[in-house]
Amino acid sequence: MTIQSSRTEDAGAPRTRATILLAAIRFVFLRVGVLPFFLVFSLIVFSLISNQFLSIQNLTNVARQSVYLVLVSLGQMLVLITGGFDLSVGTAIAMTSVVSAMAMVALAPVMPDMIWLAILLGAGAGLGAALLIGCLNGLGIAQFDVSPFIMTLGVQSVGAGIALFLTGGVPISGLPYDFGNFFGFGRVLGVPVPVMIALLAIIGIWLLMNRTKLGSHIYAVGGNVRAANLSGVNTKQVLFLAYVLCALLASLAGLLLTARVESGETNLGGTIALESIAACVIGGVSLRGGLGRVENVVLGAFFIVLLQNGMNIAQIGSYMQMVLLGSLLVLAVILDQFRYRMLVGDR
Amino acid sequence: MDNANTPLVEMTRISKEFPGVKALDGVDFKLERGEVHVLFGENGAGKSTLISILSGLYRPTSGSLRIDGEEVDLRSVHDAARHGIGTVFQEFSLIPTLRVFENVYLGRELKRGPLTDRRAMAEGARALFHDLGFEIDIRRRVSTLSRAEQQMVEIAKVFLGKARVLILDEPTASLTEKETRKLFAFIAKAKADGVGIIYISHRIQEFREIADNISVLRDGRLIGTVSARDTSEKTLVELMTGRAIDQIYPEIGRQPDGRTLMTLRGMHGAGFHGVDIDVRAGEVLGVAGLVGSGKSRIWRSVLGLQPIRSGTVTLKGRDVTHAATRHMLSGGVYYLPPDRKGEGLQLAATARENIKLNLLGRAEIVGRLGIVAPRRARALADKIGERVGIASAHMGRIVSKLSGGNQQKVLFGKGFGEERDIYIFDEPTVGVDMGTRAALYRLIKEIAEAGKAVVVISSDLPEVMNLAHRLLVFSKGRVSAELTGTEIAEENVLKYFFAETGIQP
Numbered sequence: 001m002t003i004q005s006s007r008t009e010d011a012g013a014p015r016t017r018a019t020i021l022l023a024a025i026r027f028v029f030l031r032v033g034v035l036p037f038f039l040v041f042s043l044i045v046f047s048l049i050s051n052q053f054l055s056i057q058n059l060t061n062v063a064r065q066s067v068y069l070v071l072v073s074l075g076q077m078l079v080l081i082t083g084g085f086d087l088s089v090g091t092a093i094a095m096t097s098v099v100s101a102m103a104m105v106a107l108a109p110v111m112p113d114m115i116w117l118a119i120l121l122g123a124g125a126g127l128g129a130a131l132l133i134g135c136l137n138g139l140g141i142a143q144f145d146v147s148p149f150i151m152t153l154g155v156q157s158v159g160a161g162i163a164l165f166l167t168g169g170v171p172i173s174g175l176p177y178d179f180g181n182f183f184g185f186g187r188v189l190g191v192p193v194p195v196m197i198a199l200l201a202i203i204g205i206w207l208l209m210n211r212t213k214l215g216s217h218i219y220a221v222g223g224n225v226r227a228a229n230l231s232g233v234n235t236k237q238v239l240f241l242a243y244v245l246c247a248l249l250a251s252l253a254g255l256l257l258t259a260r261v262e263s264g265e266t267n268l269g270g271t272i273a274l275e276s277i278a279a280c281v282i283g284g285v286s287l288r289g290g291l292g293r294v295e296n297v298v299l300g301a302f303f304i305v306l307l308q309n310g311m312n313i314a315q316i317g318s319y320m321q322m323v324l325l326g327s328l329l330v331l332a333v334i335l336d337q338f339r340y341r342m343l344v345g346d347r
Numbered sequence: 348m349d350n351a352n353t354p355l356v357e358m359t360r361i362s363k364e365f366p367g368v369k370a371l372d373g374v375d376f377k378l379e380r381g382e383v384h385v386l387f388g389e390n391g392a393g394k395s396t397l398i399s400i401l402s403g404l405y406r407p408t409s410g411s412l413r414i415d416g417e418e419v420d421l422r423s424v425h426d427a428a429r430h431g432i433g434t435v436f437q438e439f440s441l442i443p444t445l446r447v448f449e450n451v452y453l454g455r456e457l458k459r460g461p462l463t464d465r466r467a468m469a470e471g472a473r474a475l476f477h478d479l480g481f482e483i484d485i486r487r488r489v490s491t492l493s494r495a496e497q498q499m500v501e502i503a504k505v506f507l508g509k510a511r512v513l514i515l516d517e518p519t520a521s522l523t524e525k526e527t528r529k530l531f532a533f534i535a536k537a538k539a540d541g542v543g544i545i546y547i548s549h550r551i552q553e554f555r556e557i558a559d560n561i562s563v564l565r566d567g568r569l570i571g572t573v574s575a576r577d578t579s580e581k582t583l584v585e586l587m588t589g590r591a592i593d594q595i596y597p598e599i600g601r602q603p604d605g606r607t608l609m610t611l612r613g614m615h616g617a618g619f620h621g622v623d624i625d626v627r628a629g630e631v632l633g634v635a636g637l638v639g640s641g642k643s644r645i646w647r648s649v650l651g652l653q654p655i656r657s658g659t660v661t662l663k664g665r666d667v668t669h670a671a672t673r674h675m676l677s678g679g680v681y682y683l684p685p686d687r688k689g690e691g692l693q694l695a696a697t698a699r700e701n702i703k704l705n706l707l708g709r710a711e712i713v714g715r716l717g718i719v720a721p722r723r724a725r726a727l728a729d730k731i732g733e734r735v736g737i738a739s740a741h742m743g744r745i746v747s748k749l750s751g752g753n754q755q756k757v758l759f760g761k762g763f764g765e766e767r768d769i770y771i772f773d774e775p776t777v778g779v780d781m782g783t784r785a786a787l788y789r790l791i792k793e794i795a796e797a798g799k800a801v802v803v804i805s806s807d808l809p810e811v812m813n814l815a816h817r818l819l820v821f822s823k824g825r826v827s828a829e830l831t832g833t834e835i836a837e838e839n840v841l842k843y844f845f846a847e848t849g850i851q852p
Contacts, residue, residue, distance in 0.1 A: 213707045213717040220704050223693035230650075230684055230691070231704045231761065232676035290695050344694050344747045 030342060032296055033284030034335045038328075039303055046310035053313055066305035067198040068253040069275055073283075073301040074205045074294065075249030076276040078242045081209075083222040083289025084141060084148030086243065089250040089276055090269030091159030092130040096254030098163045100126025101172040101264020108176050119179045126258075127251050133159055134247025138240035156273075163266040172264035183259030194256045201249065206294040218242055222289025271322075278329040279304045286340055287333060353416035355380050355543040356401065356432075356512055361410035363396050368750050370396040372567045373410070378512065378543040383534065385554045385575070386547045388564035388587055389807060394547050397564070398514050401545070402434035403427035414512075425454075433505030434514040439497055441504075443490035448472035450489055451504045475503055479533055494639070495526045502533075513537060514545045517638070519553060524845075531557055549808070551580050552841070563587055584837065588809055595785050596813035597792045602629020608768055608800045609680075611649065614658035618644035619824040622658075626769060626800045631791065633815025633835075634804040637844055642821035643685065643804055646771050650675050650682050663768070677708060681762040685774035685804075687751075691758045694747040698737060698757050701746050702728040705764025728760075735760040736786050752783030759790055770794055771802040776810060788814065812840060822846045 028036055046053045072089050079086045104122030111118050133155055140151040186193040209215035217238045220228040229235050250269070257268045283300025285292030304325070311321050356378040363371040371393045378384050386394045399405045401412070403421035412419055414430050421427045424434070441450050451472045457464045472485040481499040489497060498518060505513060519527045534544060534557055548554045554561075558575035563586040570586050605627035614622040619641035626632060636642035648655045651672040660668045662678050670678070684690035693701050703724050706712045712724045732742045735756045741749055746757055755776065762770055772791070776784045791814060795801045805811040811818065818835050820828040820843040827846035830839060 207718075211719050211721065213713050213719060216704060216707055216719065219696070219700075220693060223696055224690075226684075226690040227692055228704070229652075229672050230676075230682060232673040232708060233704075234671075234673055286695070288695075290693060340695070343745055 026342075029335075029339060033282070033339060034332050035282050035284060035296060035300055035303060038282060038332075039299070039306075042303070042307055042310060046314065049310075050313045053310060058309065058313075062302070062306050062309050064192055064195060065309070066302045067194040068257055069272065069279060069301040069305055070198050070298055071201055071253035071256075072250045072269075072272050072276040073279040073297050074201060075246035076273075077280050077283075077285050077292050077294070077297045078205075078218060078249075079148070079246045080277070080280050080285045080287065081218050081222045081289060081292045082239055082242045083225070084239070084242075085152070085277060085287075086137065086148070086246050086250075087152040087273045088133060088137060088156040088159060089246065090272045091156045091163070092133050092247045092250035093254035093257065093269030093272060094163040094266045095129040095133060095159050096126035096251040097258040097268050098166050098172065098264045098266055099129040100255060101175055101258055102166065104176055104179060105172060105174050105264075115176050115178055119176055122179075123255055126255055127248060130247045130251030130254065131244065134244035135240075137247065138243035141243060142236040142239035160266070167264070167266055169266065173262070175258070175262055175264070180259045180262040183256055184262065185260075194260070197252065197256065201252065202294065202298055205249075209294055214238065214241065219290055222291075224290070274325070274329065275304055276301070278325060278332065281329065281332045281336055284336075284339075286336055288340055291340075291343075354378060354413075355382075355415065357413040357416075358397075358401070359411045359413075361397070361400060361407045361412070363393075363400060363405060364408045366748065366750060368752075370567050371400075371407070374564070374567070374569045376562060376569070377572075378545060380511075380541045380543055381538050382559045383538060383544045383546055383557050385558040385561045386545060386564060387549075387551075387554075387561050387583060389809070392564040392587075393567040394564055395516070396567075398434065398516060398545060398547065401427070401512075402432055402436075402514060428508045428510075431509060431511035432514070433508055433510030433512065435498065435501045435505055435516060435518060437516045439501055441489045441497055441500060444488065446486055446488055447483060447492070447500055448485040450500055451475070451485075451507055453504075455507075471507075472503070475507055479503055479506065480529065480536075495522045498522065502530075510542065512543045512545065514547075516547045517549070518546070519548065519550065527553070549806075551583055555580075595788065596810075597789055599631055599792045599814065599816070600796050601631075601816045602796075602798060605629040605798075605800070608663055609649075610659075610661045611645070612659050612661075614645060614648070614660075615656040616644065616648045616654060616658075617656075619648070619821075622824075622826055624819065624826070626802060628768070628800050629795060629798045630816045631795050631801045631803060631814050633811040633818040634802060634821065635806075635808060635811045635818060635840055635844075636821030638806065640821040640844075641824040642819075643773055645821075646682070646773065646802065646804060650680065650771075677765075679766070679768040681767045681770045683758050683762060683770070683772045683775060685777060687754050687758055687777075688747075691761075692746050692754060694745075696746060697743050698732065698746050698749065698753070698760075699725065699728045699742045701757050702731050702760045702764065705761040708765050731760045731763045734763060735790060751778045755779050755783065755787060759787060767799065769800045769802070771804070773804045774806065775803060776805075776807065784810075808837065808840065812837070820844065820846075 052058055076086055076089060100122045103125040104118055107118035107121055108115060136155050137152055140146040141148050183193055188196050209218070217228065217233045220231065220233055221235050221238045225235055254268060258264055261268070279301040280292065280297050281287065282303060283292070283296040285297060308321060311324070354377045356376070358374065358376040361371055361374045361376070362369070374393065374397060376397065386397065388394050396405065400407050403424045403426045406422065412421065419430055421430065427434070442453065445453070448469045452468045457467045457471065459467070469485060476483060476485060479502070481503060483492065483496050483499060489500060492500065518530060522530065538544060546554060546558065555575055560572055561575050561578065561583065562572045563570040563583065565587060607625050607627050609626040611622060611624040618639070622645055634642045644653060647653050649660050651670055655668060658668065659666060662680070667675060667678060688694060693704065706724050706727055707719065712727065713719055729739065729742060732739065737753055737756050737760065741753055746754060749757070775791070776787055779787065791801055791803065803811055803814050812835050815835060816831065818830045818840065819826050820830070820840055822844055828843035
């Protein structure tokens, strides 16, 4: 009798600990999504493979590299929360790069004494080109009910075609020295300029989503568009603005990338659509819309770059990296389905 | 045939619980071969849950189910169909882009070798429709059929599976008189063949023609099973409502000579033809009618949710015909939609966030730059939650996890987000238990007595009759009667449900 009871006690203690652990995992999963699990897993694996991985120097490097993906992912998050997605972010980057570079190259000799004005006008031209892309997407999706998939896929092709047509496929060089020196490699208060800009964008988008009417409306449109309409939300306008903001954020990333490589190139945003969607989904943005938090998306983008960095250190080739990234995205989406079902319930 | 004495279907002590609601509580139900058995009760009484269990959609929390004396555990609609149980749901399960015979054979396609045999399926469907007496071209696409024809296709689909038990959920809701005759003739024939039929309907006069027995449900319990021949209409209604009516429905004070806030004139659109309505302050305007009578669609068109073909809508002296939904809302109209999950709520958001969405039009919550004051919004949302009776612990919970009653309270709360003059409640208590209903009725009383105009559209006749100061009855897209005071009586209202023409001046 005594033996039996002590045995059940032994079995009981770890079981309760296990249930507590399970409940904690469930809680984190429902609140944040898959990101914490992926992050912990990759940190363990890569720090076992290489002891440089967790060094301050490497992590700073990752932070600097992740700026571009963070910016694009913030925009991608906006449209994902409305229940759509944007496949044309890469094209927005390419158009920005090409148009701003061409404008700067053309303007710089005209106004040699006012080189900053030329840079400013060039950047404006790049942002303008992306704005056009965003408006096109927004118009098609909000006004004409084209599915986001087809609309942004089509625009992606249109934009890429125009960018190639403008350049003939040849990178545009001869940008003003100050442009690359400041936006690519400069520092303000000891912080790299791209990191500074990304931080400002993160704060701005966080405020937008958490403290403004437009942010609440974006969540509402993605959560239930009919209910949003019946709550007085101008759903078409909200959709339109989401795509415009997405293109502008991608464009900002495009400008910083152009400054970094010091030339206007059409292939700067090649894989960024997939990477930004992966960053968002891993960061807990639901593909069904209505759910997603800015801070988690930033971490999601950081994670993707960290992963690429870790795979480089582990000497995994870039082809294999593509395979892994794609698989990770699909896995994250599958887990997202579970999460949504647990959150909303289905019966 | 030694099992001739065992009932075809026997459900014993069936209970079903959903989070927060006991939908069925120890219900016994029996169906014999060749019997037409009517299930009767108010909305939310448990009729739908009961047939959902029998048709394999839900599994009971407890209780047993026997078919032909053999205990079964139905796990899906498919499973139920294998036991010969066929259900025609109110919501159709047809694929609009497919042809009639393709729909009928969907999921059990006839094959020749690896390929489907379309000719055999077409022939089979034609023979089936002939047997059933339905005159529909089986090659037409379902999207081109009328609702009644679609219903026939649903029934045919069930009969292809050799149903022994046929469950019809409000089958005549959208049928014309002539089509109803046809359906009844068909039911008589099925009955003669020994098929057991479970028939759900609100229309007493109608089902008395075909019913053998009537089981009355109320609040998830079986009140009694009575013989259709020996039970009067009055007794049935008493059994259905079952309680002192003034306990549930409050006495609502009416403002004499309330100002007319909204007028509809000569309204034409999909589902309504030539409707004039005045909406007055301090008055509850009831709107009754069958499903498809236009009683709901007229208001949806006012709100800009469906087009108005002709006519004018005037709101406080301003012409707002064709105005966008959000402009109607900012103009002081609140609309509570009948489908709270599809149209009313942000399902993945909390109750508080749902209410907060309607606060964003307030100047004290949203600053000039569109910046929201989070603490003030939260405090105000919580105050509204308290007013509509949502427990504070529920405010932070995901709204899809709340009970139907609490979800409905959230929808009412959204209506208190901004100052409104006109509240249009479309099926305000659908799927809500009696306790919550009484609370929601008290809210309606508060709103009306504060001098607002209230419109209650409802398929629940006792509800709309007891709340309304003035009752409009819709029939075939027209207002067939406008009743006030003592004119609002059951026989009177039902009489106008089937009126063929508009109101006689």
